[in-house]
Amino acid sequence: MGLFILSRSGVMLLTALCLTFIVFTLTNLAPNLEKLAKTQGNFRMSDEAVASWLDNNGYAQPTVVKYGQWLGVLPGWTRSTDEGMTGRCMTGVVSASEAANAARFCGILQGDWGHSTVLQKDVASVVSERLGNTMRLMGWVLLLMIPSALIIGVLAGMREGSVTDRSLSTVSILTTATPEYVSGVVFIAIFTSSTVGLKWFKGSATAATDNPTFENFFLPVLTIALYGLGYIARMTRASMTEVMTAQYIRTARLKGVSFPKIVLKHALRNALIAPFTVIMLQLPWLLNGVVIVETLFNYKGFGWILVQAAGNNDIELLLAISVVSVFVVLVTQLISDIGYVYLNPRIRIS
Amino acid sequence: MDPLSWTGQIAFLTPLLTLVFGLLGLSVLSWIVLNAVLPENRAINSAGGSLSLSSGPRDIASLAVKLCFLAATLLIFSYLVLGLILGTQAGIIGAMARQFLPVWIALVLLFTLSIAFKRRLGLYGKLFDSPIGMIGFALVMFWVFTGVFGAFDMIVTHDDPLAQISGLKNKVPGTPLRSPGEGDFQWYLLGGDNLARDVFSRTVKGAWEVVKIAPLATLFAFMVGITLGLPAGYFGGRLDTLLSFLANLILAFPVILLFYLLVTPEIVQTGLPQYMAIVLFSFPLIFFAVLINSRFRTQPSKNYLWLAIVLLPLLMLYLLVVNDPGSKVDFLTKTIDIIDIPGGILVVFVSVVFVNSPTVFRIVRGLAMDIKTRDYVAAAQTRGERPWYIMLWEVLPNARGPLIVDFCLRIGYTTILLGTLGFFGLGLPPESPDWGSTINEGRKLLMIYLHPALPPAIALLSMVLGLNLLADGLREESLKD
Numbered sequence: 106m107g108l109f110i111l112s113r114s115g116v117m118l119l120t121a122l123c124l125t126f127i128v129f130t131l132t133n134l135a136p137n138l139e140k141l142a143k144t145q146g147n148f149r150m151s152d153e154a155v156a157s158w159l160d161n162n163g164y165a166q167p168t169v170v171k172y173g174q175w176l177g178v179l180p181g182w183t184r185s186t187d188e189g190m191t192g193r194c195m196t197g198v199v200s201a202s203e204a205a206n207a208a209r210f211c212g213i214l215q216g217d218w219g220h221s222t223v224l225q226k227d228v229a230s231v232v233s234e235r236l237g238n239t240m241r242l243m244g245w246v247l248l249l250m251i252p253s254a255l256i257i258g259v260l261a262g263m264r265e266g267s268v269t270d271r272s273l274s275t276v277s278i279l280t281t282a283t284p285e286y287v288s289g290v291v292f293i294a295i296f297t298s299s300t301v302g303l304k305w306f307k308g309s310a311t312a313a314t315d316n317p318t319f320e321n322f323f324l325p326v327l328t329i330a331l332y333g334l335g336y337i338a339r340m341t342r343a344s345m346t347e348v349m350t351a352q353y354i355r356t357a358r359l360k361g362v363s364f365p366k367i368v369l370k371h372a373l374r375n376a377l378i379a380p381f382t383v384i385m386l387q388l389p390w391l392l393n394g395v396v397i398v399e400t401l402f403n404y405k406g407f408g409w410i411l412v413q414a415a416g417n418n419d420i421e422l423l424l425a426i427s428v429v430s431v432f433v434v435l436v437t438q439l440i441s442d443i444g445y446v447y448l449n450p451r452i453r454i455s
Numbered sequence: 456m457d458p459l460s461w462t463g464q465i466a467f468l469t470p471l472l473t474l475v476f477g478l479l480g481l482s483v484l485s486w487i488v489l490n491a492v493l494p495e496n497r498a499i500n501s502a503g504g505s506l507s508l509s510s511g512p513r514d515i516a517s518l519a520v521k522l523c524f525l526a527a528t529l530l531i532f533s534y535l536v537l538g539l540i541l542g543t544q545a546g547i548i549g550a551m552a553r554q555f556l557p558v559w560i561a562l563v564l565l566f567t568l569s570i571a572f573k574r575r576l577g578l579y580g581k582l583f584d585s586p587i588g589m590i591g592f593a594l595v596m597f598w599v600f601t602g603v604f605g606a607f608d609m610i611v612t613h614d615d616p617l618a619q620i621s622g623l624k625n626k627v628p629g630t631p632l633r634s635p636g637e638g639d640f641q642w643y644l645l646g647g648d649n650l651a652r653d654v655f656s657r658t659v660k661g662a663w664e665v666v667k668i669a670p671l672a673t674l675f676a677f678m679v680g681i682t683l684g685l686p687a688g689y690f691g692g693r694l695d696t697l698l699s700f701l702a703n704l705i706l707a708f709p710v711i712l713l714f715y716l717l718v719t720p721e722i723v724q725t726g727l728p729q730y731m732a733i734v735l736f737s738f739p740l741i742f743f744a745v746l747i748n749s750r751f752r753t754q755p756s757k758n759y760l761w762l763a764i765v766l767l768p769l770l771m772l773y774l775l776v777v778n779d780p781g782s783k784v785d786f787l788t789k790t791i792d793i794i795d796i797p798g799g800i801l802v803v804f805v806s807v808v809f810v811n812s813p814t815v816f817r818i819v820r821g822l823a824m825d826i827k828t829r830d831y832v833a834a835a836q837t838r839g840e841r842p843w844y845i846m847l848w849e850v851l852p853n854a855r856g857p858l859i860v861d862f863c864l865r866i867g868y869t870t871i872l873l874g875t876l877g878f879f880g881l882g883l884p885p886e887s888p889d890w891g892s893t894i895n896e897g898r899k900l901l902m903i904y905l906h907p908a909l910p911p912a913i914a915l916l917s918m919v920l921g922l923n924l925l926a927d928g929l930r931e932e933s934l935k936d
Contacts, residue, residue: 116700123704128716136721268490268517272483278927282920284871286878286891287912290898294905308902389709396711397878401898408711412879415715427712434707 177212219421258341280335385441459629463546588928594921602666680815688823726783867922
């Protein structure tokens with residue numbers, strides 16, 4: 106088990122390095138840097154001015170070197186100008202003595218996530234604040250989605266082909282066919298619009314960052330939860346029907362155990378192994394939904410800054426976001442693998 | 456001209472429909488409750504020794520559901536038929552029913568022909584044994600026909616989806632044109648959007664955007680996934696480790712971040728999507744070359760003939776598609792380069808294929824790993840067949856069931872992805888009538904004006920739902936044999 110976790114972590118680290126390098130390269134392509142120079146300097150810069158701005162700010166180095174500096178394994182660049190020293194690890198122009206005191210390495214390994222050009226703030230503080238908002242959203246989504254999906258799946262899979270099964274399966278197909286931007290729009294139209302008249306909820310969740318109430322927070326949560334719900338429910342149903350046809354369930358029925366007892370005591374535990382993996386692998390997909398829903402409901406969380414950063418080529422913010430999301434994806438994969446081994450007695454004992 | 460109401464002369468059907476829907480809801484509810492509460496019907500041994508089920512409240516409830524459902528279907532059908540006959544006199548519904556006339560004709564033809572010959576049509580014919588599959592197929596084909604006919608300006612009321620007509624900004628459905636020209640359609644059937652364009656025509660045009668991109672992109676993703684997944688699953692080892700690592704790498708990317716990184720104008724300037732197109736579009740060529748070569752390897756004359764027949768047109772198409780004058784990849788002269796894919800579409804296409812192919816790869820790899828342990832593969836190996844022959848002519852045909860089902864599901868997923876791209880305003884030009892962009896535009900004024908955003912949302916929903924139901928029906932039917 107220890108070796109398994111170790112090798113998985115190794116692969117995870119390698120994946121994270123590759124992915125961040127790809128994001129780094131894509132955000133540092135020449136046209137992106139040119140746009141950055143023009144937004145930071147001024148829009149009418151000549152090509153020479155752009156080149157010198159990039160050179161002065163350390164963007165003209167080879168991508169691998171820049172990546173190493175961002176990661177914190179290569180020393181940050183320094184440059185001496187007429188007024189003093191500038192560099193990656195210094196803010197503005199400083200004197201030579203201050204420059205000598207400045208740290209040599211300043212990448213994410215040293216905890217320096219850089220500066221966001223869009224929000225004019227420290228990336229680390231922006232990401233942690235917005236991530237908190239999204240965590241709250243995700244928490245409620247999971248709280249709503251997982252129990253209802255499991256209940257729907259178990260009820261449907263309990264008696265395959267029954268009325269309950271068919272109606273619940275139809276519901277889950279319907280929810281998987283409704284992407285967030287469709288269900289969100291329909292919900293806003295039905296529940297919040299002033300023309301139809303059902304003003305039950307608020308169509309914007311901006312206020313929910315400080316003061317989440319049922320009125321302004323329920324619709325975003327419901328929108329994300331619905332899309333994931335159908336898939337998990339179908340997986341639970343499939344696993345439940347498989348378990349219900351197993352030999353030991355038949356034995357229990359023949360012994361005369363009551364049906365509710367069979368479901369709760371015999372079937373449920375084995376039927377929930379597969380959905381666990383599905384739920385863990387579904388988490389990264391929720392991230393997608395989060396981006397759409399946060400844009401739709403104007404909830405200022407992690408997805409909202411992703412759109413802002415990507416739309417404005419805010420390199421360091423975008424990199425921090427990709428690090429976080431890649432981390433989420435890989436950690437959930439790891440947990441699902443470990444959890445599968447742990448939950449499944451056949452694998453655990455052998 | 457007066458504004459159109461929703462139902463016009465057939466308004467008398469509306470209370471009836473409300474009643475029937477109410478009854479349907481009630482009966483479904485009681486059916487579910489009765490089924491959950493009452494015990495299962497007992498089996499009765501009748502005198503003749505035959506076994507039958509006792510009838511009870513459950514059967515009455517299920518009969519009620521069936522009757523209500525039938526009544527609702529009949530009512531909706533009569534809306535359509537009356538609408539077809541009365542046209543604009545039957546309000547917006549009638550006018551729309553008449554606009555969709557070519558689609559109805561095509562659907563009726565398709566279904567009668569398919570049902571008549573269903574025993575000779577293999578898996579496709581079996582689809583017509585499953586009601587779920589039929590409903591799904593009808594929904595899908597409705598949008599396919601709408602898209603195709605819409606592309607020929609047959610269904611739309613106003614040909615140009617970009618045309619703005621003054622005075623119709625954000626107007627409600629059924630608003631008449633202020634000063635219609637000779638031969639113009641007199642109303643905006645589903646109202647005008649915030650740029651005074653016809654919502655109905657744009658929704659119909661949007662169907663074509665989906666129909667022309669989604670199936671083809673999914674097909675390309677399957678080519679990539681199959682060409683890489685078969686050897687990964689069959690050979691295993693280092694190749695498998697490497698390819699799986701790459702697939703997981705792409706899968707670990709949040710899709711929206713990937714879209715933002717690939718589709719922005721700056722990246723397009725560097726020619727990156729075109730280089731990706733060169734790589735991704737070469738997979739069908741490789742696939743067909745290997746497919747033919749592995750089969751006819753021992754008969755060179757036949758081999759070369761088939762290779763020439765299939766590969767030359769494909770290669771031509773490949774070069775024409777990849778080449779784009781004025782960009783980084785521009786090696787053909789203007790006179791030869793007849794196919795020009797309008798800006799944005801190639802980029803969208805490439806990124807959708809790129810996102811989909813790792814998942815297909817994983818599915819194909821899993822199937823190949825499972826099937827390679829079968830006896831017929833061992834028999835082929837004993838015969839001395841080459842690995843590629845076994846993969847493409849033994850393993851792949853036996854994996855077709857799950858692949859076809861996944862293909863349907865994946866078209867739906869691709870439709871959702873295209874909508875996502877449109878929703879974030881990525882790739883396609885901003886005035887493009889595709890559903891995602893239209894939803895994105897409509898949502899800004901959603902609190903006040905519902906009509907611009909809802910039709911494309913419902914269209915997308917019904918199309919994806921249809922694909923999911925179709926996949927479900929196909930799965931059910933393919934499991935039967």
